Amino acid sequence: MEKDTLHRFLIENTQVRGEWIHLDKSWQEILNCSDYPAPLRQVLGEAAAAVCLMSATIKFEGSLILQISGSGPVSRLVMQATSEGEIRGLAQWDGELSTTNLQELFGDGQIVISILTDRESDRYQGIVSLEGQTLSDCLQTYFEQSEQLNTRIHLTADHESAAGLLIQSLPDQEYDKTDVVDDDSWDRAVILTDTLKDEELLTLDANALLYRLFNEDDLRLFDPKNICYQCSCSQKKIEDMIHSLGKAEASEIILDQTLIEINCDFCNTKYSLDAIDVERVFDSQISDGNSSLH
Numbered sequence: 001m002e003k004d005t006l007h008r009f010l011i012e013n014t015q016v017r018g019e020w021i022h023l024d025k026s027w028q029e030i031l032n033c034s035d036y037p038a039p040l041r042q043v044l045g046e047a048a049a050a051v052c053l054m055s056a057t058i059k060f061e062g063s064l065i066l067q068i069s070g071s072g073p074v075s076r077l078v079m080q081a082t083s084e085g086e087i088r089g090l091a092q093w094d095g096e097l098s099t100t101n102l103q104e105l106f107g108d109g110q111i112v113i114s115i116l117t118d119r120e121s122d123r124y125q126g127i128v129s130l131e132g133q134t135l136s137d138c139l140q141t142y143f144e145q146s147e148q149l150n151t152r153i154h155l156t157a158d159h160e161s162a163a164g165l166l167i168q169s170l171p172d173q174e175y176d177k178t179d180v181v182d183d184d185s186w187d188r189a190v191i192l193t194d195t196l197k198d199e200e201l202l203t204l205d206a207n208a209l210l211y212r213l214f215n216e217d218d219l220r221l222f223d224p225k226n227i228c229y230q231c232s233c234s235q236k237k238i239e240d241m242i243h244s245l246g247k248a249e250a251s252e253i254i255l256d257q258t259l260i261e262i263n264c265d266f267c268n269t270k271y272s273l274d275a276i277d278v279e280r281v282f283d284s285q286i287s288d289g290n291s292s293l294h
């Protein structure tokens, strides 16, 4: 089994395209950051697979972020995938969790899908209501309502792997209708993928799984894209953040607490700055010419 890879595929002479994802090491590294209860682990893994699948459906440079927030026992879940295939994510919860039902876990809430890029014109934010028991249900509705794309998403996760399969019907303008010889292709692909079992998603590699589903079709499987775990926090970003607090406030915290300590929620890295570090932050920013004194 190829580890931590995403494969795009299409069925020749149809408007059906798709993606297969399997996360192993990257998923383990997300799990290592916190002791998640099993039901939340399941949803977090599904979100990890989902952001990879969703980011591969669009051409962009930057990151795609899926955030679920609500009033229930799980207050927040954030999962991020960059166009380079780097993922990170976390969830915050309170108390015992006994269900994987999204509405029961998050209560009254919503899913926000954002695309962050350097080019402001390419930025995007979409809101998905938490109507549906699973993340797949919610995301399918999102694709159908916001993107007007027929979509089927299967997501699953356990303590070892997170996996998913997405199929979409290409929008009219993106395929040459003369090439489409099979009008039933979408309906058939839906019926076939609906037979998929979680265990197959978790244990079969891309070739075996797609053969199992589409062995009567002419399937084209593209080269895999590697996915890895990578947190984007850094000493520099923390120092920039402290700089934006202003020297007076930063000095006050140092006087009060001796150290400024910041913990990255995504990867649990602890950053700590003492009085000398703080002096340096403000000095170096001035000498870099980046400082705004007002």
Ligand SMILES: [Zn+2]
Binding pocket: 231, 232, 233, 234, 264, 265, 266, 267, 268, 269
């Ligand atoms: Zn981090």
